[in-house]
Amino acid sequence: MGLKEKVEEVIEKEIRPALIRDGGNIAVVDVDEESGEVKVKLLGSCYGCPMSQITLTMFVEQHLKSRVPEVKKVTPV
Secondary structure, three states: OOHHHHHHHHHHHHHHHHHHHOOEEEEEEEEOOOOOEEEEEEEEOOOOOOOHHHHHHHHHHHHHHHHOOOOOEEEEO
8 A cells, every 4th residue: 555545544534534523624635655745635614724734733744644654744735
C-alpha cells in the first residue's frame, strides 16, 4: 500500500468522521510520496472557520503523523 492509500484510509476511517460530526469535512488534494507532504482542503463548516488552522495542525496533522509515519507535513490548499 502506497503513502496516498495509507493517508486516504486514515482520513476516511478516523479523521473525516470526527470532522463530519462538527459539520465539516476534508478532501485529500495531493500526496507527495517523496517529501511526505499531504495537501488537504477543509470543507463544510471547517472551511473559513477561525479554528481551522488549529484543527489542521493539532488534529489532522498530528493524527496522520502518528498513524502514517511517512507523513512529514500537512498543508492546506
